[in-house]
Amino acid sequence: MHKSIRQALWGPLLFVLSGSIWTGCGAEQGPECRAFVACVAKLDALKLTQTNVSRFLPEGACWGGDKGARVCESSCRRGVVQLLVQEPLLSCPQGVTP
Amino acid sequence: MTFHKLSRWLLGGMLTSLLVLRGDNALAHLPNVLRAGEVFRVPDPLLSFALYGTFARADEVFEVQLQPETPLAVPIEIMVPRQDSLTNHRPLFAIVGKGLPKPSATELAQLPRPLPDGMGAVLGRYEREDREILFESFSRRVLYTNGVVAYVLPAGDVRMWVWSPSGTTGKFVLGFGVEEGKQDFGNLISNWGDYAY
Numbered sequence: 001m002h003k004s005i006r007q008a009l010w011g012p013l014l015f016v017l018s019g020s021i022w023t024g025c026g027a028e029q030g031p032e033c034r035a036f037v038a039c040v041a042k043l044d045a046l047k048l049t050q051t052n053v054s055r056f057l058p059e060g061a062c063w064g065g066d067k068g069a070r071v072c073e074s075s076c077r078r079g080v081v082q083l084l085v086q087e088p089l090l091s092c093p094q095g096v097t098p
Numbered sequence: 099m100t101f102h103k104l105s106r107w108l109l110g111g112m113l114t115s116l117l118v119l120r121g122d123n124a125l126a127h128l129p130n131v132l133r134a135g136e137v138f139r140v141p142d143p144l145l146s147f148a149l150y151g152t153f154a155r156a157d158e159v160f161e162v163q164l165q166p167e168t169p170l171a172v173p174i175e176i177m178v179p180r181q182d183s184l185t186n187h188r189p190l191f192a193i194v195g196k197g198l199p200k201p202s203a204t205e206l207a208q209l210p211r212p213l214p215d216g217m218g219a220v221l222g223r224y225e226r227e228d229r230e231i232l233f234e235s236f237s238r239r240v241l242y243t244n245g246v247v248a249y250v251l252p253a254g255d256v257r258m259w260v261w262s263p264s265g266t267t268g269k270f271v272l273g274f275g276v277e278e279g280k281q282d283f284g285n286l287i288s289n290w291g292d293y294a295y
Contacts (some may be wrong), residue, residue: 036248040171043250047197051169052252054144061146061276067235068276071246075173078225079248086199086220086250 019056027069029058036076039083067075132272134158135195142169143251146275148234153189156265157192159210162258162272169253170247175246176222176260177271180231187266188229188244191222192259199254210261220249234271241271 033056040051055061056074062072080094131218132138132151135158140147143164151160176191178184194207198218205221213219225245235243260272 033248036171040250044169049169051171052144052166053171053277055173056248063268069257071173072248072276073173075246075248077251078245079171080172080248082220082249 007096027063027066029056029060029063029071030076031071031075032060032076032080035084035093038067039080039090042086043083043090046087050083113244132160132162134160137161137163138140139163143275144173147273148273148275150269151260152265152269153187154260155171156262156267158274160260162260162274164251164256164258166251166256170216170251171248171280172251172275173246173248173273174222174258175243175272175273177232177234177241177243179269180242181268182241184266184268186264187268188224188264189260189262189266189270190244190274191261191272193220193249193251193256194218195252195256196254201267208263209211210259212283222247244272 003068036080037050037056040053043049053060056076063069078093080092083091083093084090128145128150129150130138132149135152137180138161139150140162143166149160149162150254172195174191177191178187178189191209194213194216194217198220201213201219201221205219206213208221209219222244229242230245232241232243258272260270
């Protein structure tokens with residue numbers, strides 16, 4: 001292969017590799033959302049429902065990146081509080097982080 | 099490395115980035131425009147949305163409807179551009195549906211409309227008086243947020259109402275879900291004026 005073509009291909013190759021590494025770096029399910037999912041399971045048991053919590057599960061959309069993970073963890077922390085206000089019969093631990 | 103070689107690397111990298119990071123692969127909130135007096139129907143509550151609206155008058159109400167097949171847990175927040183003119187602009191939202199709690203008399207008085215028969219409601223609230231500030235990467239703007247909360251929506255007919263309790267006017271964004279939608283650049287470009295302040 002001509003030297004100039006080889007050189008021109010190195011840039012794109014490195015970019016693709018770094019992009020693959022970057023997009024492969026997802027976050028893990030956080031403690032606030034683990035607590036929220038557990039609380040929703042208790043709510044389901046109480047109301048005989050089956051809530052779709054797929055976003056918050058370990059494979060869910062929440063954990064595709066750091067930004068989404070932060071938003072989900074904040075929402076889960078407040079979500080447990082909201083559930084307890086909404087459903088007085090519910091008992092869930094809250095406040096993983098202060 | 100010579101300048102010539104370096105420029106070839108950069109050019110190759112930029113061309114590849116255009117191919118690799120194509121718009122249809124970028125996950126984000128799906129943007130849409132809310133208009134007072136019109137109902138926006140969420141086509142798929144399993145995707146995320148950023149719904150942009152503007153209060154031109156104090157008494158306007160914006161409505162979003164969705165139909166989850168089962169109860170659905172979803173993060174929801176309301177945001178306002180961080181501008182001096184919008185310091186006191188604090189729109190509120192209510193989630194309305196069957197199986198939600200019966201609102202207190204105070205909450206009922208806050209709602210912009212009478213509750214439909216058999217439905218309950220949950221009102222959003224501002225967690226902090228000074229409001230959190232966030233950088234929204236889609237419109238690349240800085241916004242105030244009321245503080246995102248994961249709500250459990252009931253199955254069936256669910257409505258969200260957005261109104262301005264203090265009668266302030268100006269822009270807002272209703273955020274729904276976490277970044278789960280594929281970017282639609284056609285929509286983005288044609289409605290950029292609504293999305294970016």
